[in-house]
Amino acid sequence: DTAVSQTPKYLVTQMGNDKSIKCEQNLGHDTMYWYKQDSKKFLKIMFSYNNKELIINETVPNRFSPKSPDKAHLNLHINSLELGDSAVYFCASSPRASGRSTDTQYFGPGTRLTVL
């Protein structure tokens, strides 16, 4: 009964490859997010989607593209992977749109991406 799930759990790939990370939430939430956790444990927001509309994009390179086939899914596609992309990526969801409330975000377990 995982609320927010991500696949794969870890991903090791070569520089220049294209990869995707999938996220699904079964909470019926309206908004989903992608975060990147750096080596110092800081969480940096990358995207959020509210009812299929992108509402936040924090200066993320355009090699990163979120794709939301439906309200329960927000996938992260990364083109031309670089060494600096190595990090843990977290998906999260919340009941309402970001900026209108401080509802708790429910985090997925993370995907550890290693680019060689």
Added chain:
Amino acid sequence: EDKVVQSPLSLVVHEGDTVTLNCSYEVTNFRSLLWYKQEKKAPTFLFMLTSSGIEKKSGRLSSILDKKELFSILNITATQTGDSAVYLCAVEPNTGNQFYFGTGTSLTVIP
């Protein structure tokens, strides 16, 4: 099953009060416990704890870990309205591949 439980779920205090937030966990092969403060955007990293009994302090915030009893507390003294936020606890196991987040404690500080 690995899990993280935070309590209380929500808390309303007056400015100047001291609060203690709790995070208990069950995880196989513990590596670290992290505290975040979440306001409207991305959670802000507060502390990472790896060793029992060593208090980490930043201004009015402090945190300590008890690896024997499997919990951590986050203390905030002399609370201010700017402390109003959701405080998240996350635990990282030794596998390094997953994090387990609690659902957070929603703190409201009223003037």
